[in-house]
Amino acid sequence: MRHPQHPPPMTQRLLVICLFALAAVLALASLAIGPAQLGAGAIWRGLVDGDGFAGLILRDIRLPRTVLALIAGGGLGLAGAALQGLLRNPLAEPAIFGAPQAAALGAVLVLFVAGGAPGSLAVGGAAVGGALLALALLVAIAGRSESLTAFLLAGLAIGSLAGALTTLVLNLAPNPFALAEIVYWMMGSFENAALPQVAIAGACILVGGALLFAAGPALRALALGEEVAESLGTRLGAVRLAIVAGVGLIVGGTTAVAGAIGFVGLVAPHLVRRACGYDPARLLLPAALAGACLLTAADIAVRLIPANTELKVGVLTSLIGVPVFLWILIGGYRAREGAR
Secondary structure: OOOOOOOOHHHHHHHHHHHHHHHHHHHHHHHHOOOOOOOHHHHHHHHHOOOHHHHHHHHHHHHHHHHHHHHHHHHHHHHHHHHHHHHOOOOOOHHHHOHHHHHHHHHHHHHHHHOOOOOOHHHHHHHHHHHHHHHHHHHHHHOOOOOHHHHHHHHHHHHHHHHHHHHHHHHOOOOHHHHHHHHHHHOOOOOOOOHHHHHHHHHHHHHHHHHHHHOHHHHHHHOOOHHHHHHOOOOHHHHHHHHHHHHHHHHHHHHHHHOOOOOHHHHHHHHHOHHHOOOHHHHHHHHHHHHHHHHHHHHHHHHHOOOOOOOOHHHHHHHHHHHHHHHHHHHHHHHHHHHO
């Protein structure tokens, strides 16, 4: 008899197929929706021929934006699922290791000191470098420790320091217009996405995602407890470092090109967890697909919400994520109280 927490393989395959189909539908909707509405025929001609007004809109504006939303959402959903499996905590979220804050600091330094433009290659490289520097500090501080508490405290300290330094840099900005532009960028958006940005984020997410998928079997063993996982041959220190590096690359690459986008890594795994039977290894791919769908849908929504300026997608994900976070937190508290 199959354990009730492990649904049949057909359920897993059906879920993945449905999520792939939903992502494809949302991608087509993202290409069609905007100030200039495009039909299916115009989209096809614009993508194939690239000529005329439709080709300009699709290839230079909407296609990079759509691809970036898909890969960023997929990466963040995957990162959240991996962290929740590593920490065995449904409230785990990629920002806990300080990589997003450090990535934002690197980007802001280039924007402030070198006068780079938001979304440029220089800003993107600085953001990725900031995330990797945060990981290097994390490894130096807690890399030899077998305690997850040491990793969490080190990540909290690095994130707090990076956030404080970012605020300091912003306070020292002599140009109020530059300050407004930096703050606006940090809210998180795909509005100014371009192919170089897609390449930066794609490379980071590809490498980081490979590390996280490779850690899937170890996450399944870790769900049985650390002692059992070690008895099965799992090297906990190496697994933790691989997951931290993978999450850092994904979050750093995303922050580099789109600013701060939170809570996707928290919400996406919860959307598919019941259908995956609470298996952390089975959860990785569905969570990535759910994250891609969630962030693409959010990017479509900000274009449809009437406003003087386009609402930032990072603001919308926070508006969705905070109630979900509180719901999970309250549900866990009630479950603990009921077990007493």
